[in-house]
Amino acid sequence: MQVLDKEFELYITHEEILNKVKALAEELNKDYNGKCPIMVCILNGAFIFAADLVREVNFPVEIGFMKYSSYVGLDTVGIVDKVADLAQDVKGRDIIVVEDIIDTGYTMERILRDFKEKGAASVKVACLLQKPKKLITNIKVDYCALDIKNEFIVGYGLDYNGHGRNLKDIYILSPDDND
Ligand code: 5GP
Ligand code: MG
Numbered sequence: 001m002q003v004l005d006k007e008f009e010l011y012i013t014h015e016e017i018l019n020k021v022k023a024l025a026e027e028l029n030k031d032y033n034g035k036c037p038i039m040v041c042i043l044n045g046a047f048i049f050a051a052d053l054v055r056e057v058n059f060p061v062e063i064g065f066m067k068y069s070s071y072v073g074l075d076t077v078g079i080v081d082k083v084a085d086l087a088q089d090v091k092g093r094d095i096i097v098v099e100d101i102i103d104t105g106y107t108m109e110r111i112l113r114d115f116k117e118k119g120a121a122s123v124k125v126a127c128l129l130q131k132p133k134k135l136i137t138n139i140k141v142d143y144c145a146l147d148i149k150n151e152f153i154v155g156y157g158l159d160y161n162g163h164g165r166n167l168k169d170i171y172i173l174s175p176d177d178n179d
């Protein structure tokens with residue numbers, strides 16, 4: 001699969017993704033029974049995951065959106081900016097942050113700090129994918145659908161330079177293209 005100048009290979013099928021999303025939703029259904037959390041989709045990457053996940057939960061839920069952008073400096077220190085804030089008041093609310101992928105964890109560390117400052121009652125993290133070996137921050141990932149290798153992936157909401165988000169399956173950068 002060609003995306004812009006790079007070649008990618010099929011890595012996780014749409015069917016497998018949906019099965020894992022359903023399994024994650026089952027965990028949430030147990031833990032949020034009787035509650036009414038706000039599920040906060042982190043744009044842009046999590047929009048497809050969030051759309052599938054919210055349709056599998058069976059508790060009352062509000063949906064919100066936030067946008068962050070991360071820049072990686074010359075060293076591995078990530079600088080994360082908040083680009084668009086949540087519309088809802090989160091004071092005293094249970095928050096489930098819905099994120100596409102956790103890599104170093106810098107983005108999620110910033111998101112969690114923001115919610116703490118806003119006075120949320122509880123904040124949990126639900127991510128589609130995690131690259132466990134690359135986590136260098138001290139964040140807790142409460143729910144994760146799939147663990148993956150430390151390679152660059154696209155599809156199911158995730159992009160390569162803005163492209164590939166609409167692919168149904170998840171693709172991994174070809175070894176030949178990994179320079
Ligand atoms: P972190 O702050 O945890 O290092 O990075 C998280 C963000 O980096 C994700 O929200 C995502 O936007 C981006 N990212 C990390 N790994 C990948 C990847 O393999 N593919 C894509 N498309 N984005 C990634
Ligand atoms: Mg992202």
